[in-house]
Amino acid sequence: MPTGVPERHQEEAVRWLRVAAHFTEALEDASLPHEALASMGCSGTEESPDGLTVAGYLPDTLGAWERVAEVGGQLLALGAREVEVRAIEEQDWANSWRQFFVRRQVGERVVVVPAWEEHEPSEGEIAIVLEPGQAFGTGEHATTQLCLELLERFVSTGDRVLDVGTGSGVLAILCARLGATVWATEREEAAVHSAKENFKRNGVSVRLFHTELLPRPPEGEEFDIVVANLVSAAHMRMAAEVARSLRASGRWLISGVIPDNWSAVLAAAEEAGFELQERVERGGWIAAVFSLGGDASDESDASDRSDGSDRPDQPE
Numbered sequence: 001m002p003t004g005v006p007e008r009h010q011e012e013a014v015r016w017l018r019v020a021a022h023f024t025e026a027l028e029d030a031s032l033p034h035e036a037l038a039s040m041g042c043s044g045t046e047e048s049p050d051g052l053t054v055a056g057y058l059p060d061t062l063g064a065w066e067r068v069a070e071v072g073g074q075l076l077a078l079g080a081r082e083v084e085v086r087a088i089e090e091q092d093w094a095n096s097w098r099q100f101f102v103r104r105q106v107g108e109r110v111v112v113v114p115a116w117e118e119h120e121p122s123e124g125e126i127a128i129v130l131e132p133g134q135a136f137g138t139g140e141h142a143t144t145q146l147c148l149e150l151l152e153r154f155v156s157t158g159d160r161v162l163d164v165g166t167g168s169g170v171l172a173i174l175c176a177r178l179g180a181t182v183w184a185t186e187r188e189e190a191a192v193h194s195a196k197e198n199f200k201r202n203g204v205s206v207r208l209f210h211t212e213l214l215p216r217p218p219e220g221e222e223f224d225i226v227v228a229n230l231v232s233a234a235h236m237r238m239a240a241e242v243a244r245s246l247r248a249s250g251r252w253l254i255s256g257v258i259p260d261n262w263s264a265v266l267a268a269a270e271e272a273g274f275e276l277q278e279r280v281e282r283g284g285w286i287a288a289v290f291s292l293g294g295d296a297s298d299e300s301d302a303s304d305r306s307d308g309s310d311r312p313d314q315p316e
């Protein structure tokens with residue numbers, strides 16, 4: 001974690017975070033700190049009249065503090081002497097939050113719709129209806145959008161997909177609607193609850209595991225795709241295990257990587273046997289598609305590829 005960025009205090013019942021970068025001298029061009037804050041998912045950014053502080057407001061949804069830590073590093077690299085993060089109590093948080101979650105088209109066919117909005121899907125459209133609660137994943141954030149766009153292109157009917165860190169369940173729902181059989185994991189209880197509700201709301205069946213570990217692939221099988229929108233360190237930690245869970249020519253779709261971490265993430269992926277197939281960038285976030293590059297006809301038995309000893313095999 002970069003200096004100047006405080007640790008989260010779990011016991012605080014916070015709803016919004018104010019992230020402020022303090023500079024020693026007024027900036028001539030403050031667009032970079034504004035962009036860094038916006039890329040973190042800040043709904044609004046502001047500058048103090050003396051030009052010494054650039055701040056933004058971020059809903060304290062799950063995963064927010066991990067992003068604050070990453071973007072805090074960017075703000076310090078841009079010359080901030082300190083990055084201050086403060087929790088803001090919000091009287092009517094539920095309704096304030098709702099005004100920032102609006103219907104949004106992502107990719108060719110996907111539309112993410114707030115649960116409180118009436119929406120009649122048009123021909124060929126895939127509408128994902130969400131009540132995110134405190135879970136991350138409304139489709140507003142660039143990292144989620146990049147994943148949705150990649151999944152729309154890469155998931156086919158009958159694929160076995162694992163969504164690691166499902167949050168609101170948005171990615172898992174899209175995969176299920178594209179005809180995949182879907183497994184998902186989530187470590188935070190509140191997000192597990194939101195995801196379950198959203199799976200019901202969208203009429204999809206997803207095997208959800210409340211865990212930080214990767215679930216065992218189906219008996220005698222492997223996943224075709226593993227998708228994960230997480231911080232860089234988590235991708236690097238999981239790379240080898242993801243490789244063992246995938247079929248020989250399977251794909252690993254990742255998002256949530258900042259440019260400073262890209263070379264380390266790429267090196268970890270290559271060390272685990274992945275080849276980079278595609279890399280996309282939006283709003284200061286990188287998403288990538290890696291392939292194991294094997295021959296699909298040369299798939300080995302799942303038990304050969306994973307020891308699976310301490311991994312969950314029963315969904316919630």
Ligand SMILES: C[S@@+](CC[C@H](N)C(=O)[O-])C[C@H]1O[C@@H](n2cnc3c(N)ncnc32)[C@H](O)[C@@H]1O
Pocket residue numbers: 062063135136137138139143144147164165166167168169170171185186187188191211212213229230234256
């Ligand atoms: C950035 S959010 C992504 C949510 C959603 N998949 C999306 O793309 O919008 C990351 C989610 O992963 C969860 N998470 C982080 N590390 C995890 C891990 N090791 N295993 C399971 N869940 C994890 C967090 O609680 C959070 O809900």
